[in-house]
Amino acid sequence: MKKNIYSALTLVAFALLFWASSTPKDMNSQLIIPDYDFSPPSTVEPASAGIKMALFEASYPGNFSYSNKSPFKNFRISMGKDLEEILTSRGYIVKGPYDGYDLMTYSDKEECELGLFADIDMNIDKTSGGWRNVTAAMQKFEGTLTVSGKITLYISETFTKQKLIVKSLPIPQTDISVKSIANYNMYTIPNRELIPLEDPGVHNPIASALKEFYQSTMKRAWDLLPKEDLLRVKNQVPQIRKEAGFIKN
Numbered sequence: 431m432k433k434n435i436y437s438a439l440t441l442v443a444f445a446l447l448f449w450a451s452s453t454p455k456d457m458n459s460q461l462i463i464p465d466y467d468f469s470p471p472s473t474v475e476p477a478s479a480g481i482k483m484a485l486f487e488a489s490y491p492g493n494f495s496y497s498n499k500s501p502f503k504n505f506r507i508s509m510g511k512d513l514e515e516i517l518t519s520r521g522y523i524v525k526g527p528y529d530g531y532d533l534m535t536y537s538d539k540e541e542c543e544l545g546l547f548a549d550i551d552m553n554i555d556k557t558s559g560g561w562r563n564v565t566a567a568m569q570k571f572e573g574t575l576t577v578s579g580k581i582t583l584y585i586s587e588t589f590t591k592q593k594l595i596v597k598s599l600p601i602p603q604t605d606i607s608v609k610s611i612a613n614y615n616m617y618t619i620p621n622r623e624l625i626p627l628e629d630p631g632v633h634n635p636i637a638s639a640l641k642e643f644y645q646s647t648m649k650r651a652w653d654l655l656p657k658e659d660l661l662r663v664k665n666q667v668p669q670i671r672k673e674a675g676f677i678k679n
Contacts, residue, residue, distance in 0.1 A: 460611070460630035463500060464641040466508035468648035470519035479521035479657045481664060484534060484545035484588055485514055487527045491549045499627050501637035505644065506550060509581075513548060516652050522660075531591065539588040543667040544660060547586060548651075552579040552601065554625065554636070561622055564613050571610040571626050577639060578603040581647055583654060587667050590674045594663035597654045599647055604639050608632040 488509040490497040497503065510527055517524050525542050528534050534545075559573015578601055585595040611631040627633050 460634075461500065461628075462630070462634045462637055463504055464637050466505055466512075466641060466644050468512040468515070468645060468652075470516055470652055471649075473519040474521040476518065477521060477523045479523075479660070481544065481657070481660055482523040482525060482542045483517050483660075484528065484538060484542035485510075485517060485524050485526040486531065486545060486547045487529050488513065488548040488550055490552060492551060494550075494552055495624065496554065496627060497552075501633065501640055502552065504637075505640050508644070509548060509550070509648070512648050513546065513651065516648070516655060517546065520652075520655060520657060534588070542588050543664055544594070545586050545588045545591075546655075547584050549582045549584075550579070551582065553577070556625070557605065561614075561616070561619070563616075567615055567617065568613040569616045569619070570613055571608070571629065571632060573608065575606045575608055575625065575636065576603060577601065577606060577636065581651075583651060585660065585663060587670050589671055589676045592670055594666060595654075595659065599650050601647070602643055604643070606635045606639050608635050 488506050490502075490506065494502070497506070514524055514527060525538055526534075531545075553576075555576050555578075557574045557576045559571075561569045561571055564570050580601055581599045583595075583597045583599070584593045586593050608625075609631045610626055610629040612626075612629055614626065625632060627636070
């Protein structure tokens with residue numbers, strides 16, 4: 431009898447260990463990472479524009495809680511790659527991308543008169559629902575989330591960082607219905623104000639919604655970077671640097 435009890439307990443313990451180890455893997459296998467990729471509508475001869483551009487990695491400048499979590503991290507990384515492709519396709523010579531302005535050398539600032547920065551101001555808010563009880567201790571996340579914000583592109587003179595062109599691209603407000611696949615122990619949820627992005631039932635609808643406006647946003651970025659506009663502001667650079675003391679009389 432005692433042997434049977436021990437065997438049963440061992441089986442239960444093994445099942446719990448198996449569930450604990452397999453659940454994260456199963457959850458990760460269900461995550462959908464959309465292909466955030468933009469193809470420029472046309473190309474010109476490489477370096478034909480005659481402008482050297484410093485490119486800085488796209489960033490979330492505010493205190494966005496999910497900036498380093500998928501799919502928002504993927505969104506940012508893809509934007510940086512596509513901005514580089516856009517600049518190259520328009521015939522600009524690209525230096526970088528730089529992780530930050532302070533990582534750009536003096537010689538690079540001297541060589542590249544203009545720099546392209548991209549700030550992603552993203553908001554995701556719970557507009558209805560949230561955590562609800564499934565059992566006395568277990569909860570699900572279910573409700574409606576709203577994504578909104580803007581993406582700001584600006585061209586700056588590289589020594590002074592004076593902004594010469596500023597374009598704001600609104601992120602259209604989008605309502606997203608989510609429902610977690612997993613149940614969560616309410617006593618182990620680290621922050622009940624946070625959204626469980628690791629859950630496919632929450633992650634995947636958000637990822638798909640971001641994909642819907644990524645293409646239109648990058649198309650607008652393409653439209654905002656014509657050679658004529660950049661040549662016009664490039665002509666202002668010597669005077670800006672002279673007034674700032676970087677060019678001596």
